[in-house]
Amino acid sequence: MELILSDRMGYCGGVSRAIGMVERAIEEAREKHIPVYSLGKVIHNQRVCSTFAEQGLKTITSPSDNPPGLVVLRAHGVPDALRREFVDAGFTIMDATCSVVSRNLNLIAEEQKRAEIVIIGYENHPETLAMQGVEKEGRSHSSICIASPEGALQLEKDKQYSVFVQTTFDRILWKKIQDSLLVLKSQGYGIEFRNEVCPSSVNRRDAALRLCEKCDAILVVGGKESANTRALYNLIVDQGKRAWHIETEDEVTPEMKAYGILGVTAGASTPQLTIDAVLLKLKESEDGHTK
Ligand code: SF4
Structure with a gap:
């Protein structure tokens, strides 16, 4: 063979950076004798997560029932309201959100003032949740989440839409969904594409x-x-x-x-x-x- x-x-660059931040957070927490957490799994890899757990990293989904300490936000990003909950509860945040994801989240915050946000992403994927949870001036927006070409049918002709795709979305499926949206755009729907897969x-x-x-x-x-x-x-x-x-x-x-x-x-x-x-x-x- x-x-x-x-x-x-x-x-990828974003994952390498997140792993480096977790290693530094574990070290810093050890020196300061404080707890160290990751908000959700740092990456989707069981072996890496188990190694970090052995070094003291606890994976949590909210600040409730956990004494404040260092919390690493993973590369996928987090909803703004959840980030605030940690800050309010006295946690120190180490933000490992990938710069490509951050750029999209910032753009969503801007775009939601003028258009409805359409997110092409897997339902409940952390990055999709982060995109859905973007706030502007303390207020969250409503968005439409689409994961199949048929999902495009829920768009309305008299509205303006800004379309964002999850950075790791299946490119073939993304192209199929994009084609459905382009058909609507050719019929006069207000649709603008704001990013591409990473x-x-x-x-x-x-x-x-x-x-x-x-x-x-x-x-x-x-x-x-x-x-x-x-x-x-x-x-x-x-x-x-x-x-x-x-x-x-x-x-x-x-x-x-x-x-x-x-x-x-x-x-x-x-x-x-x-x-x-x-x-x-x-x-x-x-x-x-x-x-
Ligand atoms: S967007 Fe995602 S896939 Fe791309 S570099 Fe960042 S973490 Fe990696």
């Missing part, structure tokens, strides 16, 4: 498409809850390629090794350690020795 690795895989996701997916041309099958490594890893897997399956989405090296099977050329890619929240462990397992022969 020949292995070909994607030239774009593993942590360039880091686009580059990773383009690299996965190049991998599809060279390989017989592809292994996608990343958290089962990771939207961008799932989107990578769906993209590859959409090309008619045999693919698997695994989270750790324990899920490597003999079937994967049976293909002549196996490609490997990984989501934006997959640590290099996990990628290396998967590669090692793939290179192991049946008797446990590395080839």
Whole structure:
């Protein structure tokens, strides 16, 4: 079996920065003898979250029932009201919101003065919730969340809409939804597109498409809850390629090794350690020795 690795895989800039901030927060909290928290999972990767938990990081969803300490806001961003709850409860915030996400959140705050906000995103995904929770001058806005081309049908002709897409949304699905919205726009609907999926996701997916041309099958490594890893897997399956989405090296099977050329890619929240462990397992022969 020949292995070909994607030239774009593993942590994106936003995830690397968030991981670095959590490491610093744990260190600082240890020195000051105060509790340290992350608001929701720092990233969608069980192994990374477990390691941080062993170092004292507690994952919480609200300040209630937790003594104040350092709280890291993850790369996906958080609703403004929730951020305020933490500040009011005396927590010190370390904001790891990715700059690409922050830019969109700031733009939503501006746009909501002149248009209704349409969010193309997975329902209940943290980034979608952050976009829905943007406030301007202490007031939240109502927004429409769409995750399928049919969702576009709820827009009304006499309104003005500003459309934002979740940075890690499935690009194929985004294009289908965008096409539905463009049809409405051509019929006179007031629709403006304000952003695109993150360039880091686009580059990773383009690299996965190049991998599809060279390989017989592809292994996608990343958290089962990771939207961008799932989107990578769906993209590859959409090309008619045999693919698997695994989270750790324990899920490597003999079937994967049976293909002549196996490609490997990984989501934006997959640590290099996990990628290396998967590669090692793939290179192991049946008797446990590395080839
Ligand atoms: S995928 Fe893009 S937007 Fe999301 S955290 Fe990474 S760099 Fe930021």
